[in-house]
Amino acid sequence: VIDIRKLYAQTSAFTYDPGFTSTASCQSKITYIDGDQGVLLHRGYPISQLAEQSSFMEVCYLLLNGELPKQDELATFSRTISRHTMLHEQLMTFLRGFRRDAHPMAIMCGIVGALSAFYHDSTDITDPQQRMIASHRLIAKMPTIAAMAFKYSVGQPFLYPDNSLSYSANFLRMTFGVPAEPYEVDPAVEKAMDRIFILHADHEQNASTSTVRLAGSSGANPFACIAAGIACLWGPAHGGANEAALNMLREIGTPDRIPHYIERAKDKDDPFRLMGFGHRVYKNYDPRATVMQKTVREVFNALKVTDPVFEVALQLEEMALNDDYFIEKKLFPNVDFYSGVILSAIGFPTSMFTALFALARTVGWIAQWNEMITDPDQKIGRPRQLYTGPTQRDYVPIDRR
Numbered sequence: 434v435i436d437i438r439k440l441y442a443q444t445s446a447f448t449y450d451p452g453f454t455s456t457a458s459c460q461s462k463i464t465y466i467d468g469d470q471g472v473l474l475h476r477g478y479p480i481s482q483l484a485e486q487s488s489f490m491e492v493c494y495l496l497l498n499g500e501l502p503k504q505d506e507l508a509t510f511s512r513t514i515s516r517h518t519m520l521h522e523q524l525m526t527f528l529r530g531f532r533r534d535a536h537p538m539a540i541m542c543g544i545v546g547a548l549s550a551f552y553h554d555s556t557d558i559t560d561p562q563q564r565m566i567a568s569h570r571l572i573a574k575m576p577t578i579a580a581m582a583f584k585y586s587v588g589q590p591f592l593y594p595d596n597s598l599s600y601s602a603n604f605l606r607m608t609f610g611v612p613a614e615p616y617e618v619d620p621a622v623e624k625a626m627d628r629i630f631i632l633h634a635d636h637e638q639n640a641s642t643s644t645v646r647l648a649g650s651s652g653a654n655p656f657a658c659i660a661a662g663i664a665c666l667w668g669p670a671h672g673g674a675n676e677a678a679l680n681m682l683r684e685i686g687t688p689d690r691i692p693h694y695i696e697r698a699k700d701k702d703d704p705f706r707l708m709g710f711g712h713r714v715y716k717n718y719d720p721r722a723t724v725m726q727k728t729v730r731e732v733f734n735a736l737k738v739t740d741p742v743f744e745v746a747l748q749l750e751e752m753a754l755n756d757d758y759f760i761e762k763k764l765f766p767n768v769d770f771y772s773g774v775i776l777s778a779i780g781f782p783t784s785m786f787t788a789l790f791a792l793a794r795t796v797g798w799i800a801q802w803n804e805m806i807t808d809p810d811q812k813i814g815r816p817r818q819l820y821t822g823p824t825q826r827d828y829v830p831i832d833r834r
């Protein structure tokens with residue numbers, strides 16, 4: 434590892450590295466990825482163990498505090514989060530200003546940015562107490578915001594949070610429940626939802642997390658920084674890939690059409706890519722995709738449903754993994770390949786998929802933001818550029834051009 438800052442101080446040299454393929458922008462103790470081996474650890478704990486054995490609240494505590502909580506610490510943390518689930522009534526007026534067919538991600542960018550205007554007592558980034566309250570507020574309010582964005586799009590009344598339920602059950606009830614009618618959350622679906630949140634909780638310096646850090650490096654308040662992260666996550670090359678992957682699987686439709694799409698993905702003159710395949714860091718199977726694939730089966734069994742797209746996904750994976758192009762380029766399924774199949778089985782429309790990703794990633798973003806704020810090496814993010822425009826020239830008045 435070369436510390437380019439020392440070299441720069443002596444020579445004004447800098448690196449040209451579009452897409453930051455080989456430049457570390459920070460030091461971090463939160464998440465470790467070994468892309469060649471397909472390893473993902475949060476604070477040292479393997480993602481498969483966390484997904485199988487812990488809860489999303491536990492993982493939130495771990496990411497924020499560095500250690501797994503003891504029983505009483507978890508109880509206190511969960512209670513604190515549930516105390517912050519409500520949204521200010523005026524925010525609902527704000528939400529109703531969106532067009533009915535607004536994408537939930539557009540609503541989330543707007544509402545989360547607007548939180549800065551409602552919670553002045555947690556925007557002083559120099560105060561650790563205020564930073565902690567902002568972190569709790571963001572984690573707690575994201576399910577409420579996401580559920581309301583959904584309800585708004587289908588024209589149903591909003592449901593207020595029920596803080597007697599778990600984080601995931603409360604979200605499912607706010608999304609699928611109807612006022613004045615009982616809503617029973619299926620425990621298997623609740624567990625699957627919680628696991629999906631765990632699998633998306635953090636992933637070190639991906640595009641949206643780097644965006645949150647870059648926005649935060651100027652001293653911007655945490656709500657504004659997370660809104661920036663949501664905007665970045667929206668793109669189809671990042672969080673939007675789960676929506677794009679399911680749309681692709683539906684378009685393929687039947688296994689006999691898979692070879693045609695594999696050929697298209699390999700054709701350099703065709704912009705088509707296999708969505709949910711490939712990763713900047715993983716050059717092996719994404720460990721989150723393994724858990725996700727298993728969870729599809731669990732949800733199908735619990736709900737006694739099936740979906741032909743799952744068979745298409747399994748066969749597409751098998752064919753791609755045996756194809757020289759994908760082998761040579763080390764392209765494997767990523768977390769987004771199977772997540773859409775599960776979310777669709779639970780009942781979410783595709784437009785909500787990236788919103789769910791944003792909900793779950795909020796804890797990672799805010800943990801990384803907190804780490805950055807307290808890092809003594811922290812500086813305003815200011816990438817250099819390689820200028821390729823014209824050299825200096827004289828201004829020509831408009832009548833002589």
Ligand code: ACO
Pocket residue numbers: 452669670671672674698699705706707708709710711712713714762764767768769
């Ligand atoms: N289908 C077909 N070819 C692909 C795919 C794909 N899904 N992904 C990468 N390739 C090819 C590229 O064409 C490129 O080929 P080349 O070397 O001949 O030019 C090579 O593999 C390397 O790909 P890059 O785009 O240069 O790799 P990069 O690290 O910049 O991109 C990315 C990674 C954006 C994830 C890419 O694999 C992709 O677009 N995948 C589909 C979208 C997707 O699933 N995104 C979700 C990522 S995970 C997440 O954000 C949660």
